[in-house]
Amino acid sequence: MKQTIVFDFKNVPDRWAICYNDNCLLAEKCLRRYAAKQAPEQLESTYVITSNAANTEASCRWFVTNEPIQTAYGFKHLYDNVRHKDYPSLKAAITTMLGGRSNYYRYNSGERSLSPSQQQAIAQLMAGMGYSDAPQFDHFRQELRFT
Secondary structure, X not given: OOOOOOOOHHHOOOOOOEOOOOOOOOHHHEHHXXXXXXXXXXXXXXXXXXXXXXXXXXXXXXXXXXXXXXXXXXXXXXXXXXXOOOHHHHHHHXXXXXXXXXXXXXXXXXXXXXXXXXXXXXXXXXXXXXXXXXXXXXXXEEEOXXX
């Protein structure tokens, strides 16, 4: 069963440029163009990619795919099968990778989502310590990624 992604313009980050170029060859697959189409009528100002910067070629430096990605939320049971002696160094490595203690706790609690690359980085850290099982995350969700 395919999961429906609900788009809410409120989730578009501040200062994230949208695109009104209908002539772009990538418009159908571009999240910036999709966001522009979903912009509320009462929107008075926002960041926009100018027609000079927008591309009509098969590539565009502003392109962001509108394909959803699988994000992970929380990792309360990540350390369940980790040896006690490995816990401090693994936690320190993950904390550094996630940008510090404050961010670590936001990701751990599920307040922030882990991108596929962050999930893979955690798996690689664990594999480097000899763990072959996939990391355990609390739950997953398909989301659009504004990057």
